[in-house]
Amino acid sequence: MSGRDEYYNKAKQQGYRSRSAYKLQQIDDTADLIAPSDTVIDLGAAPGGWLQVAAERADGGRVVGVDRQRIESIDGVETVRGDLTEESTQAEIAERVGKADLVLSDMAPNMTGEYELDHARSIHLARQALDVARTILTPGGDLVVKAFDGRDLDDLEADIEDEFEYVRTVRPDASRDESSELFLVGKGRMTAPVAVDDELTVEITDTGDEDDGIAKVDDYTLFVSDAEEGETVEVRIEGVKPRFGFAERID
The missing domain is CATH 3.40.50.150 (Vaccinia Virus protein VP39)
Known part of the structure; x- marks a missing residue:
């Protein structure tokens, strides 16, 4: 058949x-x-x-x-x-x-x-x-x-x-x-307001489970390594997912 x-x-x-x-x-x-x-x-x-x-x-x-x-x-x-x-x-x-x-x-x-x-x-x-x-x-x-x-x-x-x-x-x-x-x-x-290699200044408003800093860009969550709550830091976007991204501080 x-x-x-x-x-x-x-x-x-x-x-x-x-x-x-x-x-x-x-x-x-x-x-x-x-x-x-x-x-x-x-x-x-x-x-x-x-x-x-x-x-x-x-x-x-x-x-x-x-x-x-x-x-x-x-x-x-x-x-x-x-x-x-x-x-x-x-x-x-x-x-x-x-x-x-x-x-x-x-x-x-x-x-x-x-x-x-x-x-x-x-x-x-x-x-x-x-x-x-x-x-x-x-x-x-x-x-x-x-x-x-x-x-x-x-x-x-x-x-x-x-x-x-x-x-x-x-x-x-x-x-x-x-x-x-x-x-x-x-x-x-992916509807992120950022793209890989973008550089921007963000305010760390919280801390994640892995001790990364958390920042918000237009309600989009960024996990920032080596950053603490209360800091304002310059970062470079390293990875972008649909609901969150990852960044490294460059300051």
Whole structure:
């Protein structure tokens, strides 16, 4: 039995709307993305296979699907009908959802059969999803985007890596053998007001468990080695995480 038949038949038997439901299951099993009570946004969600999986795994959370096509009702799932390439749709997502823990995109272009064109269009759609993620992901949130392998993939991966703690490539078994599709997973959205090698002056307002000094920059926590509460020190940023960073004093 071919891989296509296996997952197609399995989806029919288990009540999933598309075989791609198993792609999300396998991506989630690999990258640990969906947790109970999460808010999950699925871009290009029709017919709803990924929404079904997200609703199962984000038990008690909020799942929102976005697509130009109408999505038949799914228990516990909200839908937004609109074109993601239009600013009005992106604005509606931001207004209705507020902040999300995970942004998913299984969007693919209408295939022309011209590989370079189809690849470029897939990268464009992935970048649309990245733009949405920049707007609505919480600090530490995650992103999954589909793309076709090709010359522009490295640039897309680098841009995602700039926004997240790290990025990895996942090729789920449920993808068809002949497909060039892959999924880039950005883990740990970083919204820090500082960057590595920045130099600034901070006030040490507390002491951490490891006896490092603690400073705040726009409510972002910095751990400063060899600094004590009450000091004002000059520091250089050595590491940045989604919710906190590390600095060395240079004064």
